[in-house]
Each structure stands twice: as C-alpha cells, then as structure tokens.
Amino acid sequence: MRRRHYLILRSDRGLQSLTRKQYRLFQALRTHGSIVSDGTLIATIWGHMPSDSDVHSLRVLVHALRGALSGSRFSVQRHSRRGYELVTAPRPRTGQTEPVALIEAPVF
Numbered sequence: 001m002r003r004r005h006y007l008i009l010r011s012d013r014g015l016q017s018l019t020r021k022q023y024r025l026f027q028a029l030r031t032h033g034s035i036v037s038d039g040t041l042i043a044t045i046w047g048h049m050p051s052d053s054d055v056h057s058l059r060v061l062v063h064a065l066r067g068a069l070s071g072s073r074f075s076v077q078r079h080s081r082r083g084y085e086l087v088t089a090p091r092p093r094t095g096q097t098e099p100v101a102l103i104e105a106p107v108f
Contacts, residue, residue: 016071016072022064024044026086028041029085035079036084038083041083042055042058
C-alpha cells in the first residue's frame with residue numbers, strides 16, 4: 001500500500017496540514033537554505049526546468065503555503081527576482097506554536 005506523508009503544523013489556529021505539493025515546497029525551502037530560486041523550486045517540485053506557466057503555478061503554490069503557515073513559526077518571503085526564503089521565528093516561551101509532526105497516512 002502506498003503512503004503519503006503530510007506535514008502537520010501546530011499554530012495559533014490549531015493543527016494545519018499541508019498538501020503534497022505544499023509539503024514538497026516547504027521541504028525544498030528548508031533543505032536548500034536561505035534564498036532558493038524559482039527554477040530550483042520548480043525543478044524540485046515538478047521535476048523539470050521552468051516555463052512561464054510553471055512560474056505562475058509556483059506563485060499560486062507559495063500563496064497557498066503562506067496561508068497554511070499563517071499562525072505558525074514559519075513564513076515564506078519573496079526576495080525580488082532572486083527567489084523565496086523560508087523564515088523561522090524564534091520559538092515562543094509559551095510553547096504554543098511548536099511545529100512539526102510528519103505523519104504517514106494510507107492513500108485511498
């Protein structure tokens with residue numbers, strides 16, 4: 001049986017789950033370091049070099065990821081034409097917004 005991985009974030013709004021592509025974008029931003037170019041993200045997520053429509057699709061995906069991350073310690077910032085960066089806020093003393101659980105769920 002195939003399994004899908006979902007990233008669950010604890011935030012001010014409760015538990016938030018990411019879609020598969022949102023998860024891949026999140027992991028690409030975390031793995032590649034500070035600022036990651038559009039081309040690198042597209043190649044990582046979709047597996048090919050970017051076209052104009054892919055850049056638009058990436059922007060839509062980033063917008064959705066930003067919404068899913070709101071209220072957590074993570075945010076995605078755009079750096080002019082250089083790319084995107086995953087920014088992590090310091091952990092609050094209260095422990096209210098601790099991330100990150102990775103769970104496996106069967107594909108139905």
